Amino acid sequence: MKAKTLAGLEIDLNQDTLDGLKMRLRGPVLVPGDTGYEHSRTVWNAMINRKPAFVVCCIGVVDVITCVQFAREHNLLLCIKGGGHNIAGLATADGAMMLDMSPMHGVWVDTQRKVAHAQVGCLLGDVDRETQVHGLAAVLGFVSLTGITGLTMGGGFGYLTRRWGWTSDNVVGIDVVTANARLVRASSEENDDLFWGLRGGGGNFGVVTGIDYTLYPVGPEILGGLVAWPASEAPGVLELYRSLVEKAPPELTLVVLMRPAPPAPWLPKDKHGKAIIAILACYSGDPAQGEKAVAPIKSFRNPIGDVLVRRPYTQIQSLLDATQPKGRRYYWKSEYLPRIEPVLCRKVIEHAAKIPSPHSAVILFQIEGALNRLREDHSPVGNRDARYVLNIAGSWEQAEDDKVNIGWAREAWTDMRPLSTGGTYINFLTEDEGPERIEAALRKGLQRLAEVKAKWDPENVFRTNRNIKPA
Numbered sequence: 001m002k003a004k005t006l007a008g009l010e011i012d013l014n015q016d017t018l019d020g021l022k023m024r025l026r027g028p029v030l031v032p033g034d035t036g037y038e039h040s041r042t043v044w045n046a047m048i049n050r051k052p053a054f055v056v057c058c059i060g061v062v063d064v065i066t067c068v069q070f071a072r073e074h075n076l077l078l079c080i081k082g083g084g085h086n087i088a089g090l091a092t093a094d095g096a097m098m099l100d101m102s103p104m105h106g107v108w109v110d111t112q113r114k115v116a117h118a119q120v121g122c123l124l125g126d127v128d129r130e131t132q133v134h135g136l137a138a139v140l141g142f143v144s145l146t147g148i149t150g151l152t153m154g155g156g157f158g159y160l161t162r163r164w165g166w167t168s169d170n171v172v173g174i175d176v177v178t179a180n181a182r183l184v185r186a187s188s189e190e191n192d193d194l195f196w197g198l199r200g201g202g203g204n205f206g207v208v209t210g211i212d213y214t215l216y217p218v219g220p221e222i223l224g225g226l227v228a229w230p231a232s233e234a235p236g237v238l239e240l241y242r243s244l245v246e247k248a249p250p251e252l253t254l255v256v257l258m259r260p261a262p263p264a265p266w267l268p269k270d271k272h273g274k275a276i277i278a279i280l281a282c283y284s285g286d287p288a289q290g291e292k293a294v295a296p297i298k299s300f301r302n303p304i305g306d307v308l309v310r311r312p313y314t315q316i317q318s319l320l321d322a323t324q325p326k327g328r329r330y331y332w333k334s335e336y337l338p339r340i341e342p343v344l345c346r347k348v349i350e351h352a353a354k355i356p357s358p359h360s361a362v363i364l365f366q367i368e369g370a371l372n373r374l375r376e377d378h379s380p381v382g383n384r385d386a387r388y389v390l391n392i393a394g395s396w397e398q399a400e401d402d403k404v405n406i407g408w409a410r411e412a413w414t415d416m417r418p419l420s421t422g423g424t425y426i427n428f429l430t431e432d433e434g435p436e437r438i439e440a441a442l443r444k445g446l447q448r449l450a451e452v453k454a455k456w457d458p459e460n461v462f463r464t465n466r467n468i469k470p471a
């Protein structure tokens with residue numbers, strides 16, 4: 001079998017060598033043609049089509065240690081797949097030895113300490129469902145099929161961010177197998193430099209095997225969902241959004257989006273495919289208080305659909321899942337914003353009107369609150385001046401439509417970029433975004449990350465990521 005080395009050279013791995021590896025592992029090894037290989041090698045974004053030499057499905061920490069040892073012995077290029085949701089396809093690489101972490105998806109909840117220990121193959125929904133049994137929740141993202149590990153190690157934001165900060169601000173310990181194949185604990189008490197780096201520096205420092213999250217009382221019932229209007233109402237709805245975000249209590253997170261209406265059962269059939277604007281709201285505190293807080297949304301003009309209701313927290317966490325299936329083509333452009341200005345609202349309307357696909361959207365997420373109160377260097381995620389996230393989210397089906405859809409996203413981004421804080425979210429960067437965009441995402445944290453990298457991975461073994469060169 002041909003495989004790639006760290007230096008990018010092709011080498012032969014003979015059958016005996018591979019059999020030797022298999023004997024040391026608990027989990028299976030998959031090569032092209034094996035059942036499961038295609039599932040492991042493909043990622044959420046169909047724009048990415050890479051073929052690792054082989055895949056190891058890791059069942060436990062010992063498999064991870066064995067894989068890092070084996071990769072070091074043969075100088076192999078390694079790639080690590082959590083949920084496979086990274087839009088740039090960072091989880092997969094041609095000719096690499098892939099570690100598919102999805103079999104490691106256990107979650108243990110310590111209700112006394114209010115901490116969940118999650119294995120790194122978990123998707124967000126795995127953690128939500130286990131923690132909600134106890135009426136607790138971790139700060140995670142908006143789509144339950146996203147992997148926890150990539151999200152957490154790049155920052156992470158969702159409906160609870162306004163109350164408690166980036167996901168990575170709410171991590172209290174991380175287990176990681178480092179470049180010398182040692183299992184190490186990183187927390188504020190042990191290896192605190194590594195702990196700092198892992199909470200924003202992505203997979204640069206090792207293969208993470210477990211993450212401990214602080215939990216908060218949330219749900220099980222919250223108030224959440226969507227209210228939609230025809231796009232002709234957009235100027236009024238965006239003005240409403242602007243006034244509401246100014247005074248929204250931290251329990252309330254408001255997102256606004258413009259897109260062609262999906263064929264969702266809660267929207268009238270004759271509106272499917274027509275341009276709409278919708279407010280997505282979640283009040284994570286007492287639902288009765290939430291009802292008061294969202295009343296101005298529900299009573300605004302004549303919505304064409306309203307599913308902003310009391311519902312289980314796990315339901316709001318998966319409400320958007322169907323709109324983001326694995327296997328479509330995706331291209332995003334994103335910026336952090338300091339405020340919602342009238343000029344931004346005009347541009348959102350203008351560019352949403354030009355969306356070339358039934359699946360794309362222009363989205364504004366509200367994130368301001370707890371994250372702005374921590375010091376810039378609390379973690380490498382930084383961007384403590386970010387109050388909103390703009391995401392120009394292109395999504396379509398056919399390769400022949402790439403040019404027009406990518407062109408639309410880039411044009412909208414170029415026009416709205418001057419309104420940015422200057423920062424961007426590392427986890428939303430696409431494949432074609434280079435070092436200057438990583439700098440925009442990590443800003444002042446970059447130099448310190450390079451120093452942590454030099455200490456923990458001086459040979460840059462972990463490089464299929466937003467790579468930090470060792471200082």
Ligand SMILES: Cc1cc2nc3c(=O)[nH]c(=O)nc-3n(C[C@H](O)[C@H](O)[C@H](O)COP(=O)(O)OP(=O)(O)OC[C@H]3O[C@@H](n4cnc5c(N)ncnc54)[C@H](O)[C@@H]3O)c2cc1C
Nearest residue numbers: 082083084085086090141142147150151156157203208465
């Ligand atoms: C539909 C969708 C919705 C999203 N919504 C949100 C949201 O609401 N909030 C938000 O903050 N982000 C969101 N994101 C972005 C998300 O945070 C990133 O895509 C993130 O990279 C996903 O993590 P993953 O584990 O699935 O990634 P993967 O693609 O599996 O991996 C991403 C990177 O992490 C590395 N990695 C994964 N596991 C490990 C490990 N165990 N050890 C070391 N390195 C590892 C990989 O090697 C790779 O470099 C969303 C993405 C999608 C596609």
